[in-house]
Amino acid sequence: MSAIAWKTLLRRPGALLGAFLMIVIGASLISAFSLIRHSAVNAEPPVERYRAVPVAAGGTEGLFTPDAVDRVRGLSAVQEVVPELTFTAIVLDAGGQPVLPLTRIAQFGHGWSSAKLTPFALSAGRAPAGDGEVVLDRELAAAAGVSPGDSLGLLVAGAKRTYRLAGIAEPAGSAGPLAYQRTLFFADEHAAELAGRGAGRVDGLGVFVRAGADPAAVAAAIRPLLSATIQGDAPGPAGLPTLQVLTGADRGVLEGSLPDDRATGQTMGMLTAIVALMAVTVISGALITSVRRRSRQLALLRAVGGTPGQIRVLCCAEALLLSLLGGLAGSLVGLGLAELLVAALRSREVFNPAFRVVHSVEPLVLALAITLVAGQVAAWLTARSALRIRPAEALTNASAVTEDTRRSTFKIVFGVLALAGAGVIQVLGMSGLMPPALRGVYGVLASGLVMIGIGLVGSWIVYGMARLGRVPVARLSPVGGYLAAANVRFKHRRYAGVVAPLAVGVALAGWALSSLPLYTLSMTEEAADRVDADFILRTPLVRETYVGLSEDVRKAAANLPGVTTTAGLWEAWAQATPSRPGQDGSLQDTATYATIVTGAAGDLLDLQVRQGALSDEGVAVGAAYARQRGISLGERVQVRVSGAAEPIELPVVAVFALDKGGQEGLVLPGAALAGHVAAPLYDRILVRAESAGDPALSQRLDALAGQSGLVKVETPAEFRREYAAERSAATSNIGILAVVLVGGFLLLAAVIALVLSAADRAGEFHSFRQINAAPRQISLMVVWEMVLTVVPAWVLGVAATGWMALLMAGGNVEETLRALPTGTMAVFGAAALITAVAGCLLTSRTAMRSLNRFEVT
Amino acid sequence: MNTPPSSTRPPAAVRLTQVSHVYGARETAVTALKDVTWEFTPGTFTAVMGPSGSGKTTFLQCAAGLLEPTSGSVSLGPHQLNGMSEKKLAILRRELVGFVFQSFNLIPALTAAENIALPLRLARRGVDRAWTNELAKRAGIADRLDHRPHELSGGQQQRVAICRALITRPQVLCADEPTGALDKAASRAVLSVLREAVDDLGQTVIMVTHDPIAAATADQVLFLVDGRITDVMDAPDPERVAATVTRLAGED
Known part of the structure; x- marks a missing residue:
């Protein structure tokens, strides 16, 4: 039977070229995306600064106490x-401006x-x-144009200071300069002061081993020693572990x-899943079309005694041949595609x-x-659909299979259910009610369901639209x-096969682009809502972390005339567990993002406190988090914070509402x-003035910030605006990725349309020509x-986008309309x-030309 | 053999003068028609018969203006087709020629009524509902007008195709093996529709066929052998047609 498959394939190379092409494109997209994902997950930043040291330990800032260092020293x-x-x-x-762009390359002291x-x-x-x-x-x-003896300005710990250049250093040996970071050295004691980790804490350890010792074995011996020093650690749900001891x-x-790039890798994983899902529908569609086109051949085979089993084998063998060849070619094309994509994304700083x-x-x-x-x-x-056609029908040209109404009702019901399910998942995911196990994949689940839903109701929608549009279009x-x-x-x-990927493509692009402004909007709103200050001091966000402001800056601000209170804020992963017997405190899923406040928290934060009051004596717990963890006001809780030496027992002094679920x-x-934990730098400092918006105070704060423009002094309104812009700049990369992805899919869908309307319709065009329809x-x-x-x-894709955006915006129509990427979606459409029109004209012209030749001979 | 032109009679519906047609070139050249001259009188039913490869279909296509002959001239009523542009030809065909094929060539997406009206739509003329109903009634498919082709039998589909060919009131209706794909009963129904079109509507019909019974429905049968008209039979009956076919096949 596979011999027959070969022959049928070879006899109709043109008709199958479309299916083959689709498979190649689908396979190349899958292989390119999974290759990028694989590369991102396995990305190994080059070893530069630790070239000389065989074992290195690191983690969150200031993780290592002098005691921890001594313990490691004690190993033989x-x-x-x-x-x-x-x-x-x-x-x-x-x-006073940076000599190198902040985002281009790291500058470490x-x-x-x-x-x-x-x-x-x-x-x-x-x-x-x-x-x-x-x-x-x-x-x-x-870059700075300085030589030893010159003086130069530095921005460090949130303040501008002037230094004298003592010397110039470069890596010893032939390894050359460091490619991905610039290095500044200070005297040890001054470095400790600038870093401000406190209590002799350091950020990393370089471990030189004795001759003959195996670095891996040493690392393995160090790990438990260091883990023992952070008993109070609360690991975050994602990202880097708190402590790492690594070699090689x-x-x-x-x-x-x-x-x-590992976070990007995870996103790529999600995108790969979506691409694979789309590719499966697209490849199936192409294969089904290529076989359906030959339903008469198959019917003929059955008429001359082919059993349904043999037809099934024939279909499978043909699919196997096509998908094997197309898959192999596509995988190889994917190699090149991955390189091109990475080059493009690297130049847009999506990848480092x-x-x-x-x-x-x-x-x-x-x-x-x-x-x-x-x-x-x-x-x-x-095979199933080919077998549904009775041989007699196929042979007499009446190959239209009428679908019974039960089947189509079933399809519509399930399609609508799938779409509704996608909406529910998306809403649950965004409101933080998703079970932790599904948190990372709800996007994939939702888009999968949307795809299935549109696939099921798509043909019905096309039917409805064509029916509605018939009279106006015919008039036109x-x-x-x-x-x-x-x-x-x-x-x-047949047309629904094109509609589903197109609609989902538009919807994906729309979600990616509209969720970004809405997401940053909601983040900004919440961040701004929690702040009740007259002025906010911040440093720029470099690669998603703040350069930071030191306690000295806060103290200086507090001493300015016109300032009543100040607070320094930083954030870390933490976890709270009631101090009752039988409570498991080490579950990773129970971590939450904590704000750590030094100063007048009660005066400068507006958390909508429901019970109690913020104070230095204890911990304030969000209402939703308290519910999740079974915590109530007044009781004592064990608090774990990323990198903490021991769990800290504190009373619950307040329960507040604004805790983002x-x-x-x-x-x-x-x-x-x-x-x-180490005393970190503050992400921001909040200032309460004697009189709100005091211009004189604003000037004094500016002077304190060094007027470099790098430390920003903002009013709450400015903060709201700037923060939104900053966050969207920091997160827009994924939007670009999604657009790249969707662009590929739109092309794919257009190609399907071409394939569908190509060789399939020669007979139909023939009929039209014979009744003297003009080629035009x-x-x-x-x-x-x-x-x-x-x-x-x-329209379907835009509607899906609008619906999702409306859900994200919490029903705010004005915000929804503002967030909708109408321009981009119009361009995509x-x-x-x-593309579809051009491709179809090309293929139909070709089909008609071959028809003319056929007529003459 | 040829009917001489006469000034007293109405002009011919279709006239072929010394028409030859050659497919291919040089060594592979095949002469399908050799110097054929013939005139189709308006309101007559002519059947064209001959063994396979005798040039029947080429003859029909030349007569219908679908194919430009290698030499000789063709006129449709007063229109001389030689040297006419493809676009003009298409418009002329649309106005003057109706086609019926062995494979009915109906548009599957359209109902019977819509299929019948399609040529008017293509010519951007108003849909003549009364004429459509009249034709459908004559063809015995008046109750099937809202059905799509796949819901009709082969005979019904072919009758729809004939109605579609007649909707523009063409100068000539060309039928290429219209009963070739049909059983006896369906063939009879189709042939009687064609016959009535000639008798009641004064339609000129040219039909290529293999079937002596079908040919016997016509007023006149032309026999083609090797691209030439070798016999003409008036008032044919199935036995005589069959005998001639057998004789010609034997000579071949």
């Missing part, structure tokens, strides 16, 4: 432990004693000493010089400059496997439009954490068919329509 295989501090220090030019980790050696001048000296690497010194190529992660495609067999095998499975599923469906175009409306209505199931469920007094009239019909297909699909 350890020769030397070099403590390291890493903090952002930005070199400023004479005008360290203590001079940690220079041996690379090792850095002085190429000019001398080592830094005291509070006023700094050593720069050669590249920074060149893994050490690069700890340098923190490149943004972590060191990001490379990691070649691996796994994604290619995955693409091939998905293609083969899609092929077999399609073959099964095809009495021949082409009239015939197109009749065709689309009659063969609505338990996602930002704790407010902790900074004083209570002292000694348990046939072309016009084809164009109108595309209009009647693409426009409903687009127009592009799809133009």
Whole structure:
């Protein structure tokens, strides 16, 4: 039977080229996306600063106490432990502006004693000493145009300071300069002061091992030692673990010089799943069309004695051949596509400059496997539909299969259920009520359900639209439009194959683009709602972390005339457990984002406190989080904070409402954490003035901030606006990814449309020609068919987007309309329509030309 | 053999003068028609018979203006077709020629009534509902007008196709094996529709067929062998037609 499959394939190469092409495109997209995902998950930032040290330990800022360092020193295989501090220090030019763009490359300050980790050696001048000296690497010194003895400005710990350049350092040996970070060295004591970790804490450890010792074994011995020092740790639900001890190529992660692409990897994983899902429908559609086109051949086979089983085998064998060849070709094309995509995304700073495609067999095998499975599923469906046609009907040209009403009712009901389910999942996901296990995948679930839903009701919608549009379209175009409306209505199931991917494509792009402004809007609203201050001091967000403001800045602000109270805020993962027996405190899912406040929290935060009052004596718990954890006012709770040495027992002094459904469920007094975690820099400082909006105070605060423009002094209104812009700039990358993805799919869908209308219709065109329809009239019909297909699909996609946006905006129509990416969606719709029309005209012309030849011979 | 033109009679519906047609070139050249001259009188039913490869279909296509002959001239009523542009030809065909094919070529998405009215729509003329109903009634499909082709039998589909060919009141109706795909009863129904179109509406019909019984429905039968008209039979009956076919096949 597979011999017959080969022959049928070879006899109709043109008809099958479309299906083959679809498979190649689908497989190449899957392989490219999964290759990028694989690369992102397995991305290894280059080892630069830790070149010389075989074992490195790191984690959250200031994780390691002097005691922890001593414990590691005590291991027999350890020769030397070099403590390291890493903090952002930005070199400023004479005008007080950064000499290097902040987002382009990291600028890290360290203590001079940690220079041996690379090792850095002085190429000019001398080592830094005291509070006023700094050593720069050669590249920074060149960028700033300074030489030893010159003075220069730095922005560090939220303040602008002036230093004297003591010397210039560069990595020893032939390894060359560090590519992805710039380095500043301060005298050790001054570095500790600038980093402000407190109590001798450091950010990392470089461990030199004794000759003959195995670094991996040493790392394994260090891990439990260090874990024991953070008994009170609360790991976050995602991202980097609190503590890592790494060797070899893994050490690069700890340098923190490149943004972590693993989160992007997870997003890519989600996108890959969506792409795979779409590819399966697209590939199935193409295969089904290619076989349906030959339903008469199959009927003939049955008429001459082929059993249904043999027909099924034939379909499967054909699908296997096609999907195997197409899958192999597509996987290989995917290799190149991945490189192109990564290059494009890297240039848009979605990926860090060191990001490379990691070649691996796994994604290619995955693409091939998905293609083969899609092929077999399609073959099964095809065989089923081919067998539904009775041979006699197929042979007498009456191949229209009428679907019984029970089946179509079933389809519509399930389609609507799937769409409603998607909505419910999306709402649950956004309101934080999703079970933790599903939190990461609800987007995939929702889009999967939307796809299934549109797939099920799509043909019905196309039918309805064509039926509604028939009269107006026929009036507009009495021949082409009239015939197109009749065709689309009659063969609505065929056109539904185009509608589903198109609509989902538009909806995906729409969600990606509209959810971003709505998401940042809601985030900003909540962040701003929680703040009740007259002025807010902030540093710029560099790669999703704040450069930070020190306690010194807060104290200085507090001492300004006209200031009544201040508060310094930072955030960390934390967890609270009632101090009752039998409570498990180590569950990862119970972590929440805590705001840690030093200063007058009660005066400067407006959390809509329901019970009690904020105070330095205890912890304030969000109402939703308290409900989740069974915590009530007045009782004592064990609080764990990322990197804390021990759990901290505190009384619950307040329950507040604004906790984002338990996602930002704790407010902790900074004083209570002292000694348990490093004293970090503040993300922002809130200031209460004697008179609100006092312009004189505003000027004094500006002066305090150094007028560099890097520390911003904002009124609440400015904060609201700036914060939204900052957050959307930091998160827009995924939007770009989604658009890239959807663009690919729109093209795919357009290609399906071409394939569908190509060879399939030679017979139909023949009929039209024989009743003397002019070629122009046939072309016009084809164009109108595309209009009647693409426009409903687009409308469907826009409607889905609008619905989702409305849900996200909490029913606020005005915000929904503002967030809808109408321009982009219009461009997408127009592009799809133009591609589909152009492609269909091309293929129908070709079909008609071959027809003319056929007539003559 | 040929009927001489006469000034007293109305002009011919279709006239072929010394028409030859060659497919391909040089070594692969096949001559399908050789120097054929013939005139179709308006309001007559002519059947064209001949063995496979005798040039029947080529003859019909030349007569209908579907195919430009290699040499010779064709006129449809007063219109000389030679050298006419493809666009003009298409418009002329649309106005003057109706087609019926073995494979009915109905548009599956349209109902019987819509299929019948389609040529008027293509020509951007108003749909003549009364004429449609009249034709459908004559063809015995008046109760099937709202059905789509796949809901009709083969005979019914062919009768729809004939109505569609007649809707424009063409100068000539060309039928290529119209009963080729039908059983006896359906064939009879289709042939009687064609016959009535000639008798009642004064339609000129040219029909290519293999079937002596079908040919016997016509007023006149032309026999083609190797691209030439070798016999003409007036007032045919099935036995005589069959005998001639057998004789010609034997000579071949």
